[in-house]
Amino acid sequence: MSNEDMAGAEAAASYGLSEVAESIEIGAVPYDRLLAGGRRRLRRRRLLTGGAGAVLVVAVAGAGTAIGGYGREAGGASVAAVSSAAALVPGRSSVSGTPSASAFPSPVASPSPVVAPAATATPAAIPTVTPTASAASSRTPRDPFTPVRAKIGEGAVNGHTMEVWVALWPAARTAEDGLKQGELIWTERRAADPTLPADPAESGNPVWDLQADRVDVYLVADGKRQPGDFVDATTAPGGTAKDDTGPTKGVMLNRVTGEASRPDMVAVSVGPEVARVVVSWKTGGSVAAVPVAVGDSPVHWYAVVRRLGSTGNTGNTATSFAADGSVLGVRNTWW
């Protein structure tokens, strides 16, 4: 490409991008949402920092023997700090202690009988269905080869029983363990979806990360695990990505009974300070969900059945509430 051609291409790109960028309509600045979100992040940051400091003081005073266990590179103090900090959060759920929806007077109408998310219908039942090791306390050594599972929501679509599960694979401490863990996850996924390639290297999954747990979010329809799951790295206790989650981060699971290319359920991760979420559909109506803790992960999850016809990038909102009922944030959702 000659210099003249290059200059012409750059000018065209500049013009074209300006055309596109200026085509978007600029609405009002959502000051309240920005401030609420910023304060929420700041609170979480201070809480974690304060918790770490408190644990450090205790450890120096000679009580550090209680802080054992996992011993990741970040240090036992950080691991314990998260547990300590979580205990300070009002209403923060343990694996078996997720707050009941009845503790929060719901301002929303009940969902339709067909679209009945479990979190609204039977909120107390969600955290108690734990087929494997989900009852393990945070003191249980974290085994990167044994996932902790929790059902984060359920519902019915077209007469099919739908459940969303999260398998939390604790962070591996060595690259070798990380690879082994990746193979185990892959084996489990291939069992549900034989069309996946045999080589885990083709998965495109996140690479091993000392600071990150891995989650596998999958759909169970009529008692059978379905293909089309979601695997991602997620913040581990003591990890550095403290602001990794937000009320709008989510994943759709839609390979089974819904309309073609339409999701049946959506699973969303939130921070531990979120005690309840109300999703309002743009087509009307809303649904409440109670986020569920999975093992000792600082990232909590909820899942709801999507309202048919609400597909689109805008219009649906998710409002997250703290345990005291205060609003933590209101976000437009992309799902």
Add this chain to the structure above:
Amino acid sequence: MGAQKTARDDEFRAFAGSAWSRLLRTAYLLAGDRHGAEDLVQQALERAYVHWTKVRAADDPNAYVRRILVNEHARRFRRRPAEYLVEAFPDRPAPTGPDPDARAVLLAALAALPPRQREAVVLRYWEDLSESQTAAAMGCSVGTVKSQAARGLAKLRETSSLSELTTVGGGR
């Protein structure tokens, strides 16, 4: 304490108000859709609020927040696995023939670029940053910016959108 918080909030509000439209347009080019753009800007500004003392003390607060925005964009793509089913749910089927809206074609071509190429192109040719400023925003070398921007530009040229827009608008 309360006065400090109020001052912090006031400063932040003023900054967010002035930076919002520019950040949103940049985010729109990076994310490819309005909602994704708003979410990206919101995340970036929330992070800016947390680190407000650093932001306000920076030589160029706009550049500081722009870097947060670019990092947030890069982080999302880094973390998104191949199995991620849906990013933005279409309300309508994808067009099967030529799109009459050249802007839509360009936006789609931009969205098809790898994230780093897209960032380089947007920062160089929309934000009109120098190569060194772009490198600072992307956290990479100037050489990387040059190569990523050149590749991205070459791919955009393969679409007809650039020439159509240039023909219609007469270039700039």
